[in-house]
Amino acid sequence: MMEEAWEALLKSYVYYKGLPVGTLAAMDPTAEALNYNQVFVRDFAPSGLACLMRPASAGGDPEIVKNFLLKTLHLQGWEKRIDNFTLAEGVMPASFKVLYDSHRLRETLVADFGGSAIGRVAPVDSGFWWIILLRSCTKCTHDHTLSEMPEVQRGMKLILNLFLSDGFDTFPTHLCADGCSMIDRRMGIYGYPIEIQALFYFALRCSREMLKPERDGKELIKRIDKRITALNYHIRNYYWLDFTKLNNIYRYKTEYSHTAVNKFNVIPESIPDWVFDFMPLRGGYLIGNVSPARMDFRWFLVGNCIAILSSLVTPAQATSIMDLIEERWEDLIGEMPLRIVYPALEGHVWRTVTGFDPKNTRWSYHNAALIWLLAAACIKTGRPQIAKRAIELMEQRLSKDGWPEYYDGKAWSYVGKQARKYQTWSITGYLVAKL
Known part of the structure; x- marks a missing residue:
């Protein structure tokens, strides 16, 4: 089964000017290609990890990861327009494909920043996955040349400045639209979904290891440190749910002032019935979303697992998540x-x-x-x-x-x-x- 999987992975390689730059989303010969014949940034994350983890003697291929990172960085520099609206500099593409230009007799890249996506929503998570994969490549190859390249440092800063920008938000979590993450269609995960917050935290920690403290780098590192601390506190305290916390929320009252226990004005009657049956005495998890007067109590696997991998949760909370999975x-x-x-x-x-x-x-x-x-x-x-x-x-x-x-x-x-x-x-x- 492993051999079959490796063969299928190699067949999915996408080449640009003779170099592998990514993997196709799917190769189903019985179905219409649609956008599955493209290289998706989030989809390539496990492909890249597989290529990095396999020993070179057995066919490991760190070069495809480096090529992918540089090619998507090149696409980040393009003007990103959807209808008459221009997206921010730091936005990374959701996907790209290689086409052959018969007039110019050469290959061209076509990137999608959300203009062809379901619901016309730009991907928030692409930038995070790009940073995480860059850090993985650096750690695995022990080669800092790629991450220290001026254009790579600049691309990382553009992503970080986009996500660390100040606005009207009073939460350290990242506000984003429905359909902007791996669950790429409406599932009620707008606002502050746990998947995006965990990826945000993970990307901040990875960036902290790679950013060079030159010129504007020192100030950016200070902003990262500040956000990591605030995000860590917010998620561990307000997204965490176990039997004790559920019992406390069940007894919430409407409150005002900065001393309020019920900070987000969550009405106990809004707790769905299934939560009481689902929550075991042993175990806990990070809920899907926290925003004014609304808690999404659903379990989301990506956010909880990435919270463990990035140490966003405490060791005790990580153990509780595993307990919940077993229970x-x-x-x-x-x-x-x-x-x-x-x-x-x-x-x-x-x-x-x-x-x-x-x-x-x-x-x-x-x-x-x-x-x-x-x-x-x-x-x-x-x-x-x-x-x-x-x-x-x-x-x-x-x-x-x-x-x-x-x-x-x-x-x-x-x-x-x-x-x-x-x-x-x-x-x-x-x-x-x-x-």
Whole structure:
């Protein structure tokens, strides 16, 4: 199965002027290509990690990662216009593709900054994944040449200045639009979704290691340090939920002034019934969102795992997240790992929140690709047996089903209705988890 996955990964390589610069999103021969024939920044993250982690003697390829980082950096410098509106300098593309210009007889790059995306939403997470992959490449190769290049330092600063800019927000968390992250269609994750906050924190810590304190670098490092401290405090205190915290929220009253316990005016009656059944006595997790008068109590895998990997949560909280996964195995892992969000939106809520999006039907959109995040979090918390159990479940189905994009059903028994086969990040997610 590993050999099959490596072969599929190599077949997905995209070349520009003879050099590999990324991997296709999917190579399903039975489905229309749509935008799956492009290189997506977030999708390439596990591809890049797989290429970095495999020994060079066995076919490891750090060069594709370096080429990808430089090529997307080049695209960052393009003018980014959607209709009549120009995006900020620091925005990284969601994806790009290589086309052959028959008139000029040469290859050209075409980038998407959200103009072709679902809902015309620019990706917030692309810049974060770019920084995290840059740091991974530097750590793995022990070569700082790439990260110290003036154009790379400038690109990193543009991303950071975009996300650290001051405005009207009173929270250290990053405000973003619905559909701007991996869940790229309406799922009610607008505002301050945990996935974006965890990636933001991770990218800040990675940047802190790579930024050179020259010229304006010192001032930027000070801003990073300040934001890391504030973000750390905010997430650990206000996003954390366990049995004790749930009991406290259940007894909240409407309060005013800076001494208020109920700082965000959360009304206890807004707590959904499923939370009380879901929350075990042992375990806890970071909830999906916190904003005025609203807490999204749903479990999101990406945010919780990245919070562990980046040390955004305390060691005790990281242990509690793993406890929760074990306690609620059937709900969060199921027959075909693993669930990106729990619980599913259903009925009237699903209709109003997703806008009847048929690709977000209930108990759908569960990604096998995310197994690498779970495996990494398990290793960091000293619980590799959890990852081993999940991977063994996956190995019973994933290859036989043709490496699908996602599974449907409450127990993930069915390959997703609109899922592409030979999805590269399902392939590389498995590879990285095994490595």
